[in-house]
Amino acid sequence: MTSTSLPLAELTGTLVLAGAGKMGGAMLTGWLARGLDPKRVVVIDPFASDAIKALGTTGVRINPATNTIGKAATLVIAVKPQMFRDAGPQLRDFAASALVVSIMAGATIAAISEICGGRVVRAMPNTPAAIGRGITVAVAADDVSTEQRHVADALLRATGAVEWVDDENLMDAVTALSGSGPAYVFLLAEEMARAGVAAGLPVELATRLARETVAGSGELLHRSELDSATLRKNVTSPGGTTAAALEVLMGADGFEPLLTRAIAAATKRSKELAK
Structure with a gap:
């Protein structure tokens, strides 16, 4: 409509x-x-x-x-x-x-x-x-x-x-995806910073790098005519550092099943709120 x-x-x-x-x-x-x-x-x-x-x-x-x-x-x-x-x-x-x-x-x-x-x-x-x-x-x-x-x-x-x-x-699914979605993105920045500290970066630097990376990537996605999958592939060189990380993130226990469960849980809760 x-x-x-x-x-x-x-x-x-x-x-x-x-x-x-x-x-x-x-x-x-x-x-x-x-x-x-x-x-x-x-x-x-x-x-x-x-x-x-x-x-x-x-x-x-x-x-x-x-x-x-x-x-x-x-x-x-x-x-x-x-x-x-x-x-x-x-x-x-x-x-x-x-x-x-x-x-x-x-x-x-x-x-x-x-x-x-x-x-x-x-x-x-x-x-x-x-x-x-x-x-x-x-x-x-x-x-x-x-x-x-x-x-x-x-x-x-x-x-x-x-x-x-x-x-x-x-x-209900809209609420789970876009209504609650900003919290998922903020959590991503939070956990990227935490992982950066675990890899040896100072806290302030890791926090700033994670924040600006998430914010800048979001703005690039907003301005680009390319879809998110294409933008992801454009960053990923075969056998490189990004590919190594994505192998973990896109594995059986990675983003896809985790986000599917998360959005399903939020959708269920939205339906419960209507009762």
Whole structure:
């Protein structure tokens, strides 16, 4: 499925953001940077950070009295999934016929609709959204209009690329791969540094080499038109040092079976969160 964005400056009606933690805050920052009128934004977060509270000077309304908010055109839910059962019913007054965009892991369209109503788009971003380099996968309920889909796409695209799918059942695997994926990459950098120390490098040097290698390789992958397998082969000379390492990493106990088990475990947990 594809979708089309619209300029955020053209967004009409009130947008309520429920939850302004790391991900919600990153989205809000992206929206404002892309021209969303701050006077249209209401943030509901009893634990809002000082940085979020400071946005009040721009016109964003931070935790106003509930009876002053009125109906929302769009409600973005960025609370933790385990908090939604308690917080969700309080959002029903805002949802009504609104577009509801959820970025909660494991929360299904049916559950969101049941608890707070609205026309639901379920989305899964990841933490590189904080620097505008995230990847988000989204799926819309059948009653989401074309115009509402465009609004959701624009809001999600403010923090990086967006992919749309038709099958909500894919979202658990999406969560496991890209939602949780940054942690796998950070662990790779962590373990590369640890292995460098074991091979004799000073801690600070090993840490810096691992960090910059992972970051630089990721940027090369981002910019290159070549796929990851081709880039890997381009680094690997037959019989060389890289080949020796890859023989271990690609062995029977290497990356492939380990990551397959890891992503399967995360997918299973995502499904459990939906219950």
